Amino acid sequence: MSAMLSGLPLVSIVTFLPLAGAVLLVFFRRGSARAVRATALGVSLLTFVLSLLLFFAYDGASGLPELVERSSWLRGGIDYHVGVDGISLFLVLLAALMTPLALLSSWRAVDDRIKEFSFFMLLLETGMIGVFVSLNLFLFYVFWEAMLIPMYFLIGIWGGRRRIYATTKFVLFTMFGSLLMLVAIFVLQAAYSRAMGSPSLTIADLAAVPLSPALQSWLFLAFGLAFAIKIPLFPLHTWLPDAHVEAPTAGSVLLAAVLLKMGAYGFLRLGLPLFPAAAASFAPALSILAVVGIIYGGLMALVQKDMKSLVAYSSVSHMGLIMLAVFSLNFEATEGAIYQMLNHGLSTGALFLCVGILYERTHTRLIADYGGAAARMPVFAGLFLVAMLSSAGLPGLNGFVGEFLCFFGIFAANKTLAVLSVSTVVLSAAYLLWLYRRVMHGPLKDPADRRLRDLDGRELACLVPLVVLMLFMGLFPGTFLRKMDSSVARYVESLRSKAPVVTALELPGRPGAEATALAEPER
Amino acid sequence: MGFPPPIPPSVLALAPLLALVAGALLVLLLEAFLKRKDGELPAFVAVFALLASAFFTVVSWNVGNSGVYLHGRLLVDNLALLVTGVLVLAGIAVILMSLKYAAHQDMNLGQLCGLLLLAVAGAMIMVSSSDGLVVFLGLEVLSVASYAMSGLKRQDRASSEAAAKYFLMGSFAGAFFVFGLALVFGTSGSLDLTAGLSAGASLSAFPAAGAVGLGLILTALFFKIAVAPFHMWAPDVYEGAPTPVTVFLTIVPKAAGLAVLLRVLLPLLSGETAAAAVFTPALSVAAVLTMFAGNLAALRQKSVKRMLAYSSIAHAGYLLVAIVAGDAPSLVFYLLVYLFMNGGAFAVLVAMSGRGFERASLGDFAGLGRRHPGLAASLSIFLLSLAGFPPTAGFLAKFYVFGAAVREGHILLAVAAVLASLIAVAYYLKIIVVMYMQDAEAAAAFDRDDPALFLVIFLGLLGVLQLGLWPGNALSLIRAAFNAF
Secondary structure (H helix, E strand, O other), X not given: OHHHHOOOOHHHHHHHHHHHHHHHHHOOOOOOHHHHHHHHHHHHHHHHHHHHHHHHHOOOOOOOOEEEEEEEEEOOXXXXXXXXXXXXXXXXXXXXXXXXXXXXXXXXXXXXXXXXXXHHHHHHHHHHHHHHHEOEHHHHHHHXXXXXXXXXXXXXXXXXXXXXXXHHHHHHHHHHHHXXXXXXXXXXXXXXXXXXXXXXXXXXXXXXXXOOHHHHHHHHHHHHHHHHHHOOOOOOOOHHHHHHHHOOHHHHHHHHHHHHHHHHHHHHHHXXXXXXXXXXXXXXXXXXXXXXXXXXHHHHHHHOOEHHHHHHHHHHHHHHHHHHHHOOOOHHHHHHHHHXXXXXXXXXXXXXXXXXXXXXXXXXXXXXXXXXXXXXXXXXXXXXXXXXXXXXXXOOOHHHHHHHHHHHHHHHHOHHHHHHHHHHHHHHHHHXXXXXXXXXXXXXXXXXXXXXXXXXXXXXXXXXXXXXXXXXXXXXXXXXXXXXXXXXXXXXXXXXXXXXXXXXXOOOOOOOHHHHHHHHHHO | OOOOOOOOHHHHXXXXXXXXXXXXXXXXXXXXXXXXXXOOHHHHHHHHHHHHHHHHHXXXXXXXXXXXXXXXXEEEOHHHHHHHHHHHHHHHHHHHHHHHHHHHOOOOHHHHHHHHHHHHXXXXXXXXOOEHHHHHHHHHHHHHHHHHHHOOOOOOHHHHHHHHHHHHHHHHHHHXXXXXXXXXXXXXXXXEHHHHHHHHHOOOOOOHHHHHHHHHHHHHHHHHHOOOOOOOHHHHHHHHOOHHHHHHHHHHHHHHHHHHHHHHHHHHHOOOOHHXXXXXXXXXXXXXXXXXXXXXXXXXXXXXXHHHHHHHHHHHHHXXXXXXXXXXXXXXXXXXXXXXXXXXXXXXXXXXXXXXXXXXXXXXXXXXXXHOHHHHHHHHHHHHHHHOOOXXXXXHHHHHXXXXXHHOOOHHHHHHHHHHHHHHHXXXXXXXXXXXXXXXXXXXXXOOOOHHHXXXXXXXXXXXXXXXXXXXXXXXXXXXXXXXO
């Protein structure tokens, strides 16, 4: 397989095919809505198919980036340097999978300025994939920032009533973090040239720069702030509910499924490997914030009246768990975090699609306006249920595998936090099942209301792949984990070798915590 | 050497300037003797003169014609040649933008072209000398022509007000320059801005009178560049002046002033000199003040033209960061990028105007994304570049300037600069919000038959994207230029 593909710059093709599609769309006539939609969907599907080739071509034995393409771009260590490894591979696949589904989901929901809409969606896809495949810090930053522009337009043009407020807040929050990261990049670049004599912005090279502890802490904080805002880590999450609630369904899906992962990915790819000692010393504080986020997000989700903001707060809670796992700095937790990123992408993406499907029928997202929908929409009820249970971590579905790995690793790092973090299981079960009961069960709100049709073919095509994948990832996690193993092992190994303090991370845990924490993840 | 035919170096050194001055005289003569006042002949002559000037600049560059001519009065070096290139490009853009605009706004195109050529010539003199008096001469030629250009819309009170304001404040600044020069001459015995001051700076203590003199000269230059706190005149003048003239005012005097600043300060501030101890903090403070004053004021504007006026003040602040860092390549690259993005944004404003009126308020842009998608998309790209989003050139320009600041140890300055850029994002996005996310109450039709203007917009886009994605050639040219600097 890989021999056949060896001549092709596959990673670049997957990254820039959507951009090429977007440019193509510019030349379409205004008003040719069907052609525009079909082209955009076709391009994104093709991208997905090609990204599957990445999966097969990626060997994963060494754990190093594979399918690497590198050519010099500008002086000062700025190269065009892309490739995938076990950490980024599946996030690329996730982005490539969610974009066509998001496009499909907005087939009817978006009918204004379809050309622009499809254009920005494809642009966003290139940005998202680009962030994950970049092996050069400059390139990473370019994609990271460039991606804001299409998202800005998607929320701002096709969003809800308070869309302009939400989209401006989104951009300013994200930019605040990333501009400070830019300064940190300069400092790192200068430190590298000073230490090594020649400039480089290759991420793998930068990890070798000797930095004083104080400088390392500052740089970690600057990078960490950018990532923490994106994740979003409590208390930097306030942009998220606004952005989610106001974004169109397609925007919410991509925001939740892919964009939030970039923060966690940033920590895995940059924040921790580049500044291991600082990361280790800040890990306890960040872990506590992550736990606060888990509980706070869960509690907020319980009291939401709007389905979309419920799912948005559930994201805050779930991303908190992922962050806690990332900061546990061991193999199981890291692999669990990556797996959970994929799960969260699928399940939250599916939940936003479900909310979108309901909204398209009734034009309300308030939970109180619904009731007994399962009677009219049995197929939908089934798929919604699976998505929900996946999000809640039911054994047999993907969420369970990820959460189990996370808890396993977190427990090894810190028992107190592990116990506290397990509350996510209880909380997510509570808010999701309660949501399901209020929306799908009970008496029909308005028996005369004929609007609640069951799913049509297009909507099935959106949801079924996700549900199938949830089952598959729950039953055969090995398919995915095998490809991650050596990269994650390498990553953890390099962290430990650089920061011996990592192994001695544990906070003083309560003596009784052990038994509870062991019992909890099993449920 | 077959082509170009050998020209004596001193003639070649003067040629770009002579081309402009000859062009200016020709245009003014045409003005006096031509029957039809609305013809575009002066514009053609002016563009031709600018192209000739560009040609001689390129020839000078290619034959490596750098040196000191006319008994030390004229200094041709790579900095001078590069900045001359920027000035000439700006001049051509301004003329192409004005062809239709001048007719619509009842402006005399011939006068505009003549004055513009003189102003560019003045700016060129400024950057091609290190002799204080010659720089002053250039500054005054540039200024006097600029005052007149600001007031070219004679029926318009704002335009006249702009000219009067600019004139009064500008003459004041000119006096500062001369006074400063006198003090520098008194302490060093030389009118040469670089050598004379450097001699003083190498002493353990910078002579106080010399420092005051330099301070006064900087003040005058700050005024021209519109650096806070000497920027108060700028918004009114930029807003009141005819839009193509605003393009000129926001680019040419800034570029020339910054080049002089660079020439004067670079030898002074490199290393641990006594002058550096005084002027580096002062310049840093001025840079921060300028960025924040420009950006914060721009946030509150209701007129896009005034907003862009304040934005150009903020950009002067970013450019000053490059001076503080002492990094000539990033300064010149930023100037080049700024020429494209700022010129492009104002060109869209010109395209919005019609016979006898301008559309510059935010409300006029409502729904532009629907009615004129090409124009709105162009303006969006220029604004995103001004805001510093990748992959536009604006990002790369900031990347190099702020990167240079960090490399030289000015981390806090870089942090201030990125925070200022964040404020700027808010107002640039405001224009995009209005264009794409609000609908117009009444769709106003406007004249789109202006190929020269659309050429300018197109070239601006090309520049912004090319310099953002594949700036390799431009960068290596600029870097090569300063390796020997």
